[in-house]
Amino acid sequence: RRGWVALVGAGPGDDGLLTRRAAQLLASADVVVTDRLVPQGVLEALPGTVTVVDVGKTPGHHLVPQDEINRILVEHGSAGRGVVRLKGGDPYVLGRGGEERLACERAGVPVEVVPGVTSAVSVPAAAGIPVTHRGVARGFTVVTGHEQIAAVPPGADHTLVLLMGVATLRETAARLVARGRPAGCPVGIVERGWTPEQRVTLGTLADIADLAERVGVASPAVVVVGDVVRLAHAWPAAVRAEAVA
Amino acid sequence: RRGWVALVGAGPGDDGLLTRRAAQLLASADVVVTDRLVPQGVLEALPGTVTVVDVGKTPGHHLVPQDEINRILVEHGSAGRGVVRLKGGDPYVLGRGGEERLACERAGVPVEVVPGVTSAVSVPAAAGIPVTHRGVARGFTVVTGHEQIAAVPPGADHTLVLLMGVATLRETAARLVARGRPAGCPVGIVERGWTPEQRVTLGTLADIADLAERVGVASPAVVVVGDVVRLAHAWPAAVRAEAVA
Numbered sequence: 296r297r298g299w300v301a302l303v304g305a306g307p308g309d310d311g312l313l314t315r316r317a318a319q320l321l322a323s324a325d326v327v328v329t330d331r332l333v334p335q336g337v338l339e340a341l342p343g344t345v346t347v348v349d350v351g352k353t354p355g356h357h358l359v360p361q362d363e364i365n366r367i368l369v370e371h372g373s374a375g376r377g378v379v380r381l382k383g384g385d386p387y388v389l390g391r392g393g394e395e396r397l398a399c400e401r402a403g404v405p406v407e408v409v410p411g412v413t414s415a416v417s418v419p420a421a422a423g424i425p426v427t428h429r430g431v432a433r434g435f436t437v438v439t440g441h442e443q444i445a446a447v448p449p450g451a452d453h454t455l456v457l458l459m460g461v462a463t464l465r466e467t468a469a470r471l472v473a474r475g476r477p478a479g480c481p482v483g484i485v486e487r488g489w490t491p492e493q494r495v496t497l498g499t500l501a502d503i504a505d506l507a508e509r510v511g512v513a514s515p516a517v518v519v520v521g522d523v524v525r526l527a528h529a530w531p532a533a534v535r536a537e538a539v540a
Numbered sequence: 541r542r543g544w545v546a547l548v549g550a551g552p553g554d555d556g557l558l559t560r561r562a563a564q565l566l567a568s569a570d571v572v573v574t575d576r577l578v579p580q581g582v583l584e585a586l587p588g589t590v591t592v593v594d595v596g597k598t599p600g601h602h603l604v605p606q607d608e609i610n611r612i613l614v615e616h617g618s619a620g621r622g623v624v625r626l627k628g629g630d631p632y633v634l635g636r637g638g639e640e641r642l643a644c645e646r647a648g649v650p651v652e653v654v655p656g657v658t659s660a661v662s663v664p665a666a667a668g669i670p671v672t673h674r675g676v677a678r679g680f681t682v683v684t685g686h687e688q689i690a691a692v693p694p695g696a697d698h699t700l701v702l703l704m705g706v707a708t709l710r711e712t713a714a715r716l717v718a719r720g721r722p723a724g725c726p727v728g729i730v731e732r733g734w735t736p737e738q739r740v741t742l743g744t745l746a747d748i749a750d751l752a753e754r755v756g757v758a759s760p761a762v763v764v765v766g767d768v769v770r771l772a773h774a775w776p777a778a779v780r781a782e783a784v785a
Contacts, residue, residue, distance in 0.1 A: 304657075306559070312655060315563065316556035385661055387670035393771060394674060397784065400777070410557060410662035412549075416630055417655035425632035429639060434683030436692070446698070447681070448691035526638060532645070539642065 298372040300399045302392045304385040304411015307421070308489035310336035312412045317381075320409065321345075325376040328367060332383025332414075332515055334489075361391060365398035372404035383515075384414035389439055389458055415456045418488030418517040422495045423528030426454045430539060432523045440467075449475035454521035461516050465504035471520065472500050481524035486516040495529050543617040545644045547637045549630040549656015552666070553734035555581035557657045562626075565654065566590075570621040573612060577628025577659075577760055579734075606636060610643035617649035628760075629659040634684055634703055660701045663733030663762040667740045668773030671699045675784060677768045685712075694720035699766035706761050710749035716765065717745050726769035731761040740774050 301320045306312035313334070321327065321337070324345060329338060331351030338347065348367060350359040364380075371378045386392025386408055399406035415437045416426050426435040435454035436447045440463050447455055449471075460467060461484070472478050478501040486494045498506045500520065525538035546565045551557035558579070566572065566582070569590055574583060576596030583592065593612060595604040609625075616623045631637025631653055644651035660682045661671050671680040680699035681692045685708050692700055694716075705712060706729075717723050723746040731739045743751045745765065770783030 307655075309561070311561035311564070312559050314551070314557050314559055314657060316554070318560065319556070385657075385665075387665050387672065388661055388680075389672050389678075391674060393670035393672075393676075393768075393784075396670075397771075397780070408665055410551075410657045410665050412559060412630075412655045412657055413661055416633055416658055420630075420632050420653055420655050423641075425638040425641075427632060427634050427638075429636060431638075433634075434681060436679060436681040438679030446693035446695075450691075453691070523638075526642075535642070539638075 296375045297405065298375045298377065299405045299407070300368050300372045300378045300380060300395075301407045301409055302380045302386045302395055303382065303409040304390070304413070305333045305337055305381050305383055306412035307384060307414045307417045308334050308487060310334045310340070312417065312489065313337055314409065314411065316409050317411065320379050321381075323377055324379040326371045326378045327381055328364065328378060329381045330383065333381050334383075337381070361394060365395055368395055369398055369402040369404055372399060373402060382411070385411045388413045388415055388437065414488065414517055415458060418485045419456065419483065419519045421488045421493060422483060422485045423526055424483055424519050424523055425526060426456060426519070426523060428523050428526060428539065431526070432521055444470050444474070451477055451480040451522045454519065454523050457518040457520070459514065460518040461507070461512055461514050464507055464518065468500045468504055476500060476520070480520060481522060483519045483524040483527055484512055484516050485519070486512060488517060495527065497524065497527060497529055541620045542650065543620045543622065544650045544652070545613050545617045545623045545625060545640075546652045546654055547625045547631045547640055548627065548654040549635070549658070550578045550582055550626050550628055551657035552629060552659045552662045553579050553732060553738075555579045555585070557662065557734065558582055559654065559656065561654050562656065565624050566626075568622055569624040571616045571623045572626055573609070573623060574626045575628065578626050579628075582626070606639060610640055613640055614643055614647040614649055617644060618647060627656070630656045633658045633660055633682065659733065659762055660703060663730045664701065664728065664764045666733045666738060667728060667730045668771055669728055669764050669768055670771060671701065671764070671768065673768050673771060673784065676771070677766055689715050689719070696722055696725040696767045699764060699768050702763040702765070704759065705763040706752070706757055706759050709752055709763065713745045713749055721745060721765070725765060726767060728764045728769040728772055729757055729761050730764070731757060733762060740772065742769065742772060742774055
């Protein structure tokens with residue numbers, strides 16, 4: 296029997312946002328290799344016969360190195376097992392899916408990539424923030440830290456989505472203002488999107504770092520910068536109406 | 541009985557990439573309002589009792605204006621019907637979901653937005669192109685035409701995804717080079733992604749417009765610009781290996 300590996304996006308925190316192909320593959324997997332951003336409900340629904348390998352953290356809370364994850368996938372796939380590598384969001388959006396795919400290809404293990412609902416778009420949506428909106432934003436940029444911040448379009452009409460951006464939030468906000476974004480440009484932070492513990496913090500480039508510190512914003516969180524933040528559900532209807540006036 | 545409207549992303553061309561929440565809502569809908577980018581298999585699977593309204597084109601091939609779509613959604617929702625507004629990809633990625641949501645909110649019709657697998661990420665993936673890849677691209681920008689092209693990061697290590705970018709491809713490529721992207725920056729065009737008719741055209745900023753013209757590239761297509769294009773399945777393994785060396 297020939298083994299296989301599927302690199303599968305599990306979407307954000309709600310298991311209803313899993314795709315049908317993902318569900319089908321999970322139902323036929325022998326091994327599921329998972330990380331900390333996968334919706335809990337998806338793992339709880341797995342049959343007891345499935346071996347679950349959690350590479351999100353080890354007992355000492357260290358991440359498993361990428362090379363070791365690649366090795367685990369290839370080992371199980373080469374041994375004739377069906378392996379689902381389950382990732383929060385989408386495998387190719389800062390998810391290192393490409394590296395895992397190449398490792399399988401090099402080892403001659405059949406590998407399939409199954410896109411998921413990316414957190415970059417869906418977590419803002421959970422707070423009512425559309426990454427694009429006619430007359431408000433015609434495009435968006437997704438980055439991790441602050442490295443490419445200097446080069447993104449400076450207008451508040453281009454949405455900036457930061458994944459893993461909480462730790463560098465103060466520096467990022469300052470750099471965006473230095474580069475030309477208005478200090479009053481709205482910013483939204485959505486923690487634990489699509490879970491019952493979702494929390495939304497709204498501010499501007501000028502005050503968001505202080506606000507985040509005050510309420511104790513923590514990962515995982517998605518940060519959205521741009522005029523589209525004014526459409527968030529948390530605002531009064533009048534603010535939202537003005538955003539698209 | 542209270543009506544409702546759900547703005548639902550159907551993902552790209554493969555009905556396996558529909559989410560479970562989308563499938564659930566379709567199963568309980570009275571009316572499905574659809575457009576031309578929705579996977580055909582999803583519509584074919586609807587029970588015969590569902591009223592399907594196609595706003596993707598009228599008999600004369602004109603698009604139904606957005607105001608008219610909003611009116612249709614509100615009318616059915618207000619009449620106590622369950623309405624799924626089904627869109628290709630994700631409702632908030634250049635899909636005008638925000639406008640439809642606001643129209644329902646203004647009319648007092650309960651409205652829910654269900655994110656989908658966005659074509660901006662998943663259609664490149666169908667060709668083996670990851671929008672991000674360690675050491676190759678740390679972020680990506682999604683835009684429609686050429687309006688914001690001048691402001692996107694110029695390096696080939698930032699991925700640019702163009703939706704509805706076929707008509708303006710020659711101008712876009714020229715502007716990117718004028719702005720500082722190398723003329724040899726790889727470009728991939730994926731037509732009809734995730735369907736049996738998928739076609740991939742690979743080139744560079746210097747030659748992609750000529751290539752596209754020669755083979756007759758047509759919408760719907762997703763254009764990807766950046767070094768990640770070297771990871772496309774269509775390249776020999778040696779090219780892909782070099783891309784991540």
